[in-house]
Amino acid sequence: MDMNSEANWQRPLFDDRLTPYIEIDAQRLEHNLQRMQKRANEAGVALRPHIKTHKSVWIARRQRELGAKGITVSKPSEGISFIRGGERDLLLAYPVVQAKSITELLRQAAYHCAKITLIADALHGVTAIAEAQRLQPDCELAVAIKVDVGLHRVGVNPDSDDALILAQALKKESLPFAGLVSHAGHAYGAGNLSAISVIAGQEAQLMQSLQHRLHEAGFNFCPVSVGSTPTALAAQVPPGIDEIRPGNYALLDLTACRLGLSQVDELALSVITRVVAVNEHFAIVDAGSKMLSSDKGPHGTNASGFGVAVDEHGNTFDVSKLSEEHGFLIYQGNAPRIGSLLRIFPNHSCAVMAQSDSFVLRHADGHAETEPVSARGNFN
Numbered sequence: 001m002d003m004n005s006e007a008n009w010q011r012p013l014f015d016d017r018l019t020p021y022i023e024i025d026a027q028r029l030e031h032n033l034q035r036m037q038k039r040a041n042e043a044g045v046a047l048r049p050h051i052k053t054h055k056s057v058w059i060a061r062r063q064r065e066l067g068a069k070g071i072t073v074s075k076p077s078e079g080i081s082f083i084r085g086g087e088r089d090l091l092l093a094y095p096v097v098q099a100k101s102i103t104e105l106l107r108q109a110a111y112h113c114a115k116i117t118l119i120a121d122a123l124h125g126v127t128a129i130a131e132a133q134r135l136q137p138d139c140e141l142a143v144a145i146k147v148d149v150g151l152h153r154v155g156v157n158p159d160s161d162d163a164l165i166l167a168q169a170l171k172k173e174s175l176p177f178a179g180l181v182s183h184a185g186h187a188y189g190a191g192n193l194s195a196i197s198v199i200a201g202q203e204a205q206l207m208q209s210l211q212h213r214l215h216e217a218g219f220n221f222c223p224v225s226v227g228s229t230p231t232a233l234a235a236q237v238p239p240g241i242d243e244i245r246p247g248n249y250a251l252l253d254l255t256a257c258r259l260g261l262s263q264v265d266e267l268a269l270s271v272i273t274r275v276v277a278v279n280e281h282f283a284i285v286d287a288g289s290k291m292l293s294s295d296k297g298p299h300g301t302n303a304s305g306f307g308v309a310v311d312e313h314g315n316t317f318d319v320s321k322l323s324e325e326h327g328f329l330i331y332q333g334n335a336p337r338i339g340s341l342l343r344i345f346p347n348h349s350c351a352v353m354a355q356s357d358s359f360v361l362r363h364a365d366g367h368a369e370t371e372p373v374s375a376r377g378n379f380n
Helices: 026-043 057-066 076-084 103-112 123-135 162-172 185-189 193-216 229-234 254-258 349-353
Strands: 021-025 071-073 089-095 115-120 140-147 177-182 224-226 269-278 283-285 308-310 316-322 327-329 341-345 358-362 368-372
Touching (some): 021 026, 026 229, 057 076, 071 076, 076 103, 089 140, 103 123, 103 140, 123 140, 123 162, 140 193, 177 193, 185 229, 269 349
Parallel strands (some): 140 177
Antiparallel strands (some): 269 341, 283 327, 308 341, 316 327, 358 368
16 A cells, blocks of 8 residues: 555545544445445355444434444443443443443443343353342343463463363353453454465364354354454455454554554545644644544554644645644655645544544535534443
């Protein structure tokens, strides 16, 4: 991908509000949502998008309208926000170690008639979930076993007997078994499409082998759910997969571009910023780490800077460093004008969305509306 192509970068800028702010291109967002839903439909799998990327009830509703079968959330408080926003089928893709951490989530789910799927990767998790379920018996609840397919963050070793032990523990506690879930987040560090495709194939093989062992042990209902944007975009969904859970695909970012997963003209999220100073060293803008985050990319990626800024003519400037309220741009003989607007495409859209209370949804004709980042601050 040509990261310096003027044709790719150039986009109109509208000076109609105070900066800095997040802008989402409505047309690009819709393209990204429809593309992933089409991939899921063609593969015959359910799409359960991870909303930690956008944290927006409005975007989640659009994903559901296009055919998504539910959502994935990171934390119980995120789930509560989205239940209140109308979602009724949620997977909490985070390990439970204390019953009290999910008590309110289950209470809200019961009140709103929402279904909750939790994950477990250890016996203490099963115990905690069973305790919480006894406190809230009216909640429709199921538990999936999380499998470590290479990220080495959370999950059972697929070559061990841990999944069988957990499935038996769920049965003993009368907790419905929801199958196997995995996240091949290490695909972000693979570097290119070919290597990501290999990881997607390895993930599928590990999950299907473990599924077969569970079938032999009598757990005949054992669907397989996998989730990451790189594996979902780099390769066709492998046979035997029942559900995919990508998240970043909705907005995309420079990390996706560097991996070859996306073109610049598919990036839906940017930060609109204003040049506040120019000196012989840098052009300074009003978007710093509190707006852009200091993230250089997820799971093993590590960009040299903090994004690419673009002016209305398509000229690009690397965001070389950040302080809390300022961004430092490198320019070479063509400094942007003080007071002018720039558009910054960040390394990691998920981290940027978590920084703001709202975003501006910009349509092709220039008009825009402001939407809340519904689950901003939901970190427990």
